[in-house]
Amino acid sequence: MNRHIANQISLFFLAVGLILTGGPLVWMLITAFTSPDALAATPPRYGEWSLENFKVLLAAGNIARWSINSFVVSAAVTIAQTIFNALAAFGFAAGRFKGREAIFLVLLAAMMVPGQIVMLPLFLFMAKWGMIDSLWSVILPAIASPFGVYMVRQYMDSIPIQMSEAAQIDGASHYQVFRHIYFPLSMPILATSGIFTFITQWNAFLWPLITLNSERYYTLTVGLSTLQDQQMMDFGLLMAGATLAAVPMVAVFMFFSRYMLEGMRKGAIQ
């Protein structure tokens, strides 16, 4: 009985919280699917649904191109990070070389450096090497992440060293140990950090905003912010753009959520 009431109360609080935190996105959807004429009226008439905003947007903008760019950047960074982070994490977890902990500490220290402090010199540096205004300028600085190495190493540390010792007695090389033991066993954490990386890259804003000048190289976030600047008052169009940017991430989450939750659970247990 008591339990039932408690359940009702928590249901109520959860519903209220959901309205507050998810509300803006619902409002985005409502606006995006309302016809432009109804929106322009004073007061606006809600409830007149149409796809007009999306039609105008897709006809005019470069949304498709920007989405492809965002996808290319996110996918390239995710793949590269998965490989480099896993390799490094394995090196730290299974290696016994001199200066291992010192190098690891230096890497950890890098986690404290905020992106903004290196932004300007990095920009000048990349300009010098002619990498500004291309997708490389967004991809390259992100292809390894100290945080990723840290996370994966924590996980790999829990893999018993005896396993790799046994494999080595059987004649396996270090690389084979990595390839056939550590890499597959670390799949849950690699999937989790991969999905996070993908989402982070998809949502990255400040750095692409600075380095990408040509519209054909814009990522979706940069493109949308320029769209906002161009169509200041056309909120229907803006919200349609925002919807198009948000939907792929929702799909990614839906699709991978099982792996992700599993990775988090295991990560937390170990």
Next chain:
Amino acid sequence: MSFFNEVRKMQRKQRTTWRLLLPILLLVVFSQTASAEMVLKIWDFPRWLEPGEKTDRFTWMNRKIAEFEKQNPGVRVELTKLTWQRGHEKLKIAAISGNNPDVAPGTVPLLYIRENLIEPVDEYLTPEDRNDYFPGAINAFKVKGKTYGWPWYMGGQLLYVNNEIFASAGVALPAEGRWTTEEFVSTLQQIKKYQNGQHGYYPLGVYFQKDETANLPFLMAFGGRLVNDEGRFCADSEDFLRGLGWINELKKQQLIPTDSGGRTANDIWTAFGRERRVAVGAFGLWGIDALKKKFPMNFSVVHFPTGTNGKNGAFLGTSGLYVFKHPDRERVKMAMKLAKFLTSGDNQKDLLHYTQFPTRSSAGNIYANDPHMTAAWKILQEGQSTYADSRWPQVDEELQSSLQQALLEKLPADKAMQAVAERANRILSVESGSMKDDINQSSLFAKIVAAISVLALIFALISRQAHLIMVIPAVSITGLFLFYPLADALLLAFRDYRIGEVGGYTIENFVRAINDPKFVKAGWNTLIYSLVVVPANVFTALVVASLIYGMKGWLKNFFRAAYYLPGVASVVVLTMVWRWIFNTEVGLCNTTLRWLGMAPIGWLTDPDIAFWSVIISGILKSPGGSMLIYLASMANIPQSLYESADIEGAGPLRKWWHITVPLLSGTTTFLMITGAIAALQVFAQVLMLTDGGPGISTQVVVYRVYTSAFRDFDFGLSSAMALILFIAIMVITIAQKYLAKQDVEYLA
């Protein structure tokens, strides 16, 4: 050797190397196929909508480019679309990094001329051209005897009057469009009476923001000027202060919105053109077109009211296209040809759609049948031209934010203007050389970092340490893209490069940073933001996770997904939505308030509220990742603890407070650290919601770091501020790491 040329030279050398190297590194290749044709790059701002177009403001430009390509086989022209908000910034960034286009638009590009980046057009101007141009137009592009651009159109800002409101209120329009300040005020008072105190209804709307000169003539009605004949900034003069006092008086009588200092051109335009809550407002010439087509209105354009000096102060500006220097003479010639073609007399006839005035007499009187434009031309003829100085944008930013503060009564008017005069004159007095040379010097520190990486790699390869080799890619990438620039940032922060002296080290940048009122405000704001938003977010995550953890079956899965999902949307998307919700005139919040019969709130325009709106948008977001981490940690709490608590008869709340919360304290600390680090770097929300305004009320540290680097090009100051932020983050991280350690001991 200037920095820019150096960069360009290097680029030509390096580009080939990268093209060869990178495809091996990654799978996707986005390089352009090389071809024999010449590719000219032109950047342009959005212009007019051609008949039948709904969104694309570049159709004219694209059509003209196609014509040009047809006339000049072998030439391809690539258009980059700029926005009015960030276009100038983008162009600056591109120019400094050597990625500038061949042709770019704007008023006389003084900054680039100083940096020796612009090709003079004199040798390409025929005598016919010179005769064809209106003298004022060509003079606007003259610097030290040379002409640096092809004048395209002239425009300006005027006072617009809604005739319908005037008629309904029974007030007459000013005779011949001229009025004195007294006549102006009494007209506004009559309109005020007619509007009868409705919420959001005002006789006049004004706005003061960066790059907007539209409303400055009000302040200059009593003879005040921005810059005197000696080139000194003098907006602290008595005459100017009188103008400011006069506007403040209008505010006290509620003839303009009480939060006028925070209003943007967009707000006032919406209120005037779309919602018609405002009867008079100052806008650019584009308003004439908009009031004929998009928001049809019976309107007039009139002179600004004149006070004691009897002069009309409307601002007149000339825009054109200019050509960047390039070692390839043929390319420059072709770029000149393109710029000349686009601004030819024939093509200027199309300015009819843009409601701007031609700069060539051969375009003819394209507005003969347009009474509004004819009146506007007469008014602007008596106007003043904008002050031309490459340092003006920086002064303008100071000026406008001080005006905002004075109007919002954050500062007394005279104090605000004296402060801005002092800063402006300092900016104007520094004969800053070009920012060349020494940015380019690679720092010793940075070289050492690179050398160590290489040595380690060689060592690892020689000693055949497989593990070490595996570690090296990640470490050297971090070294290259993090430690190397970090070292550079350290040096930039201590370098006095603005004056252009190589090798001068100073702590002046830090002194300037802590004396910069915007940075101080930014520091406080960032602190408040972190102190409010981080605990709120973590607490929300904890409560939501606890509630969801107690759920069963599909409800649990549903809530977990529903709470997490909004978190995958980017901050850019969410901020766009918040901007729409907070919009003063048509947003959800104020529409609801009006519907409830309450006074609308200036969510983003009232300086006392704007930052709290930013904070609200920070709090009301998905607890996403934190919630998942809490859920995972909760699964690790031994069930037996709850069972024994059950036996002792503890209620759910007590169990939560005495078991769940303390056992999760490790997770809480972790989330607080990561949350604080993220919150200290808040940026995108501010950039997109308020752009740091109104006044300086929503400045945050990273925003200030960004603007001082990429808007003001003050790299030393920017790096110094970034370094201060870095130290703050480091202190917090270390402090919290220490706290976390104590926690563990306590639990054990």
